[in-house]
Amino acid sequence: MTCKEAALLLTQSIDEPLPRRVALRLRLHLLICRTCATLKKELIALSEAAALLAAQDPSELQAIGAPGLDPQIAEALKKRIRDEEGKNSL
Ligand SMILES: [Zn+2]
Numbered sequence: 001m002t003c004k005e006a007a008l009l010l011t012q013s014i015d016e017p018l019p020r021r022v023a024l025r026l027r028l029h030l031l032i033c034r035t036c037a038t039l040k041k042e043l044i045a046l047s048e049a050a051a052l053l054a055a056q057d058p059s060e061l062q063a064i065g066a067p068g069l070d071p072q073i074a075e076a077l078k079k080r081i082r083d084e085e086g087k088n089s090l
Contacts, residue, residue: 001029006036014047039080046076 006029009018018026030037 001025003029003033003036006030006033007039010036010040010043014043042080 006026009022009026012018013023013026017023030040
């Protein structure tokens with residue numbers, strides 16, 4: 001598994017549980033890859049922040065079409081993943 005795949009799976013796993021085999025492969029990658037392990041921690045923190053925001057004003061998030069995830073946070077996540085990809089390709 002590449003870091004790109006891992007980052008994608010990490011963001012997916014926030015929205016929905018991963019299939020067991022995929023989750024296992026991801027965990028294996030996180031064991032050997034510090035970058036993705038850190039990313040996971042940050043994603044969890046961000047998703048908790050998103051949940052807090054959604055709890056404050058869920059109607060606004062749904063109006064934008066991103067229930068449960070603030071668009072700004074979604075953008076931050078994408079940017080973060082792009083940054084990590086850039087680093088890893090060096
Ligand atoms: Zn990685």
